[in-house]
Amino acid sequence: MSTQIVERPGATWTTVHRVVLPMDVDADDLALYVDYDSAVSAGDGVAARPGDVSDAPAGDAAQPSRSVAYRSEGHRENVRGRRGLAVDAGSRVSFGTYFNAFPASYWRRWTAATAVRLRVDLAAAGTVVVYKSNARGLRQRVTACAVAAGGTFTADLSLAAFGDGGWYWFDLVAGAEATALRSAEWQVTDAAGGAPAARSTLSIAVTTYNRPDYCLALLRALAGAEGVRAVLDEVIVMDQGTQLVQDEAGFADVAADLGDQLRVVRQGNLGGSGGFSRGMRETLRAGRSDYVLLLDDDIVVEPEGVLRALQFAQWCRRPTIVGGHMFDMFDRGVMHSFGERVERYRFFWGSVPGVRERHDLSAQNLRATPFMHRRVDVDYNGWWMCLIPMSVVREVGLSLPVFIKWDDAEYGLRAADAGFPTVSLPGAAVWHVSWLDKDDGLDWQAYFHERNRLVAALLHSPYDRGGRIFRESVFTDVKHLISMQYSTEALRLMALRDVLSGPEHLLASLPTRTAEVRAARKEFGDAQASADIDSFPQPKAVKPPRKGKEPTSPNRFTLLPWAAGVVARQLTPPEEVATRRPEKHVAAMDATWWRLAHLDSAVVSTADGTAAAWYRRDPRTFRRFLRESAAAHRDLWLNWPQLSKAYRAALAGFTSPQAWDEVFDASTVSIATGTQLAADPAVGPVGERR
Structure with a gap:
């Protein structure tokens, strides 16, 4: 028996990562969910074909064995809803993809989980082949099993070997006749064979400014997301604009669908820091949720990632901020960055060393991308998607009152100083409008x-x-x-x-x-x-x-x-x-x-x-301006130590809920969704739930 297979008789297994297919089947999206490309190893004497992608020259035996992707078109017509996929006779598909491989090293490093169970249900006979990778991106075959029609494949797998990186995934192989995936999922258990004692819930905070169409589409996606509604206390929309989401055509239907799980708070434009701080504050005041999930308004969300982030956070050994990655909304297979840090000497943000920016997973899949197999430890996660435990909010406070820029990075640093790490979790992501066509270092920003x-x-x-x-x-x-x-x-x-x-x-x-x-x-x-x-x-x-x-x-x-x-x-x-x-x-x-x-x-x-x-x-x-710059920088140099002490001493004060309340009270009108304000006694003059 493989050393990766474990026996956990009597253990309680918790589903934390369901295999899913795209909500809207799109050629660019599909490659993030299921991989129709062959994957062979560079260095195995296989000649490279035109269009091959590899980090090692083909045929070079001195190079480590790494996957090479032969690009092919996916079969969109084979997708069967969110959980199922048909596989043509004689074909092989891999779920070694961004959204469906299991990020074993992240679970090994940050959570109490010690083993993972793969369950695959087939509607027709086929073969399931399980693989793993290490931190270098080298793959190993773990096990394989022929499964009868209507059968279930189960494998209990150890997480012990994933200290620095690596994923688990499976391929599905059809024989002389076609096969079909009905569902698949990854489940975890801890050393004692147990699970977290209680189910956690979250509130979702969305900050919007004059993007009612984007915001409404996001609300519609959350309203229809399988599983999200069951763990959702409420979606709080901080509408800071003049083009209101409640005035957008179709809002009434979405509001009726979400019911009392939707609340819109009107306030003056206080930027991202003011909007997300208000979301934290409202969640803190309501006192129901274990987590607050911050989401930008101009995104397309993969709802399954919301559930994965919540499940991961529940299993973490200490309160942990769990963020999602960001793909390009208009180039759907392209990831902007796989992990962010603040380089302390320059004190500037950027990708973690070794991470390739704007990597196109539709052209070079996960199995052929070694840098994605090493676990990437980050300083912070962008607030396009970021799940924050309320215990962290209670201890470190709300955002810096800075309108935009550096609010998310500083919050991650502040949380880390207090002992709360941030994890950017693979498999949890959104698509966001790219900032490549912007230079906000030149405009008012x-x-x-x-x-x-x-x-x-x-x-x-x-x-x-x-x-x-x-x-x-x-x-x-x-x-x-x-x-x-x-x-x-x-x-x-x-x-x-x-x-x-x-x-x-x-x-x-x-x-x-x-x-x-x-x-x-x-x-x-x-x-x-x-x-x-x-x-x-x-x-x-x-x-x-x-x-x-x-x-x-x-x-x-x-x-x-x-x-x-x-x-x-x-x-x-x-x-x-x-x-x-x-x-x-x-x-x-x-x-x-x-x-x-x-x-x-x-x-x-x-x-x-x-x-x-x-x-x-x-x-x-x-x-x-040159004179003024010289004078200002001279003063900054001379006064840096005193200024640093002053800002650090005042930090707890100007990030406290009480300090922010004064700002909110001066700028806020609260709106009870779908009703007149006076008709809803649950909503006070500043959106407070009594």
Whole structure:
């Protein structure tokens, strides 16, 4: 018998991961659920075919054995609802996929589970083959069994060998006649053969701002989700916009379906931090749920992931934040990142080392993707989907009052400091609108990028004066100035001044700062975009590029003399013709600081391609902002230790429910779904359930 097979007679097994098929059968979605590709091993002497994907050269025996995917079209017509799949005679399908393989290493590391049981029910005779992988992505065959029509295959499998990574999955093989999966599921038990004593429930908090169509679609998906309603106390929608979800066609039907499991809370636009803090606060006040699940409004949710996150959290050995991954809504097989961290010396977010960003699982499946087999430990999970235990909320408080940016990352760091880890759980995910066509570091959000990163570093950086963050802030200011992005620099200086004013500004400015930031930005020409590029004067080059070549980025050896020359040029008046006509049109992808630094003016496209703005060099503005940046950074350097102490001392106060209540009370009107406010005695003037 294989050492991976275990015997647990009399054990209680809990279903934590059901095998599912997509809600809407789509060619891009299907590859995340069932894999029709063959999978052979690179290094086994198998010649690579055109289109093969591998991390090791085919035929190289010195390389470790890794799966190679032969891409093929899936058979959408074989999907039988959410649980069933037909398999044609002589065919083989694999459930070694993102949504249906079992992430054994995560259960091994974080939960009390010690074994997993696979149950597969077949409607027709077929063969079930079970595989496992290790942290390197190498696969092993565990066991196989022929199953009669209407039969059930069961295998009890150990989790002991998954310390650093690895998954379990199964393939289904049809013989001379077709077979069909009726259902399959993964169940777990602990060392004592038991299970969690009580079933947990959750509330779902959705923050929305003028996306009523997206929000209604999300509510409709939750209302129809098998199993979710049974563990749901309520969905709380924080509607912060002027285009209300309750006014969207079809809302009344969804509200009637959800009944008292839906509540809409109206409040002023307090951003993601204000919306999700309100969701935490309402869940805390109601006192019914064990968890609050934060969901963005502009997502498509896989409802099974909600159940998996809840089950995983129940089994964790200590209270644990459980997050879901994010796929691209418009490129459905593409995952943005498999795990996020805050790099402490830079104090900047990004993917965990070794994780490939924007990996396309529809082109290179899970079995052929070694980096996804190593367990990825994270610092935080984005609040597009994040399940937070109420015990964590009670101990560490609500979000930073920062409107947007760094609220989710800081919360993960704060929870970790209090002993509560975050896990980004494979198999729990949403599809979200991609941010690749955005550059929110240039628009009004630049203020929040700068201020909130500095605040988070003051609270959590282990390095003297924040490590590299100070130097990066100075360099970023210079880059924006030499790029003629004066509106961005104005907002960054505003952010620096607010940080220097101390922690009191966070709560005091939350309801008004966004409007003030937007108003300040409009004063600058580089912020005045037009959708019609012909509304700008036609370009006229002042002089051709040097030696006919476009500027390139300076390297570490040439940076200082290059910077000295560029800064000196910024102090001289621009060419007169460049004040009347742009020198050229510059695409957003080409608008790098080392290119823009050589121009006196340019019409630059926005990142999403919908508009363009006229950048014009202004030596007077350059000098003023450079002086102000130098002064602000000098003060930040000198006062960092005192500021850090002040922000850390005030943290518990400005993240407390009581502090947030004052903000909510000033901005909130509560609406009882489907009824007049006066007719619902369960809803008070600020949405409080008595």
